Amino acid sequence: MKVTVTINRRPxxxxxxxxxxxxxxxxxxxxxxxxxxxxxxVHLDVKGDDAVAVKALVEEMCxxxxxxxxxxxxxxxxxx
Amino acid sequence: MKVTVTINRRPxxxxxxxxxxxxxxxxxxxxxxxxxxxxxxVHLDVKGDDAVAVKALVEEMCxxxxxxxxxxxxxxxxxx
Numbered sequence: 001m002k003v004t005v006t007i008n009r010r011p012x013x014x015x016x017x018x019x020x021x022x023x024x025x026x027x028x029x030x031x032x033x034x035x036x037x038x039x040x041x042v043h044l045d046v047k048g049d050d051a052v053a054v055k056a057l058v059e060e061m062c063x064x065x066x067x068x069x070x071x072x073x074x075x076x077x078x079x080x
Numbered sequence: 081m082k083v084t085v086t087i088n089r090r091p092x093x094x095x096x097x098x099x100x101x102x103x104x105x106x107x108x109x110x111x112x113x114x115x116x117x118x119x120x121x122v123h124l125d126v127k128g129d130d131a132v133a134v135k136a137l138v139e140e141m142c143x144x145x146x147x148x149x150x151x152x153x154x155x156x157x158x159x160x
Contacts, residue, residue, distance in 0.1 A: 028144060042117075042118055043098075064108060
């Protein structure tokens with residue numbers, strides 16, 4: 001099954017990558033930009049027929065490897 | 081206006097970050113996973129009232145800074 005995981009920093013946690021990109025945009029003259037935040041998206045194929053079981057398995061992967069549960073939230077969507 | 085940019089490697093281009101994550105998942109025992117690919121998503125606020133002009137501006141930012149046009153495709157969506 002195709003699974004999409006969206007991982008984002010919690011809103012109250014600073015996003016240094018976003019801050020760096022924002023500064024670079026300003027340096028290039030794009031001073032009308034603000035609030036830059038970066039998310040990561042992981043696409044993966046997981047063997048299995050049961051969407052609920054696959055979702056639970058990928059949530060476990062997120063907690064163990066894909067996301068940092070201290071800083072990040074994640075959302076798992078089984079798309080097919 | 082709120083803008084979301086999704087940046088992904090072109091399908092025909094190898095994704096070393098995805099490959100590394102896939103290997104790590106296999107090492108943890110998640111051998112049912114394959115085809116891992118990573119996207120980046122940039123959220124930003126851009127001053128302006130004209131969604132068409134904002135979209136064009138952010139596409140220019142993508143070409144100049146946010147994306148690597150040799151390896152990556154990007155999609156700009158003005159959400160509000």
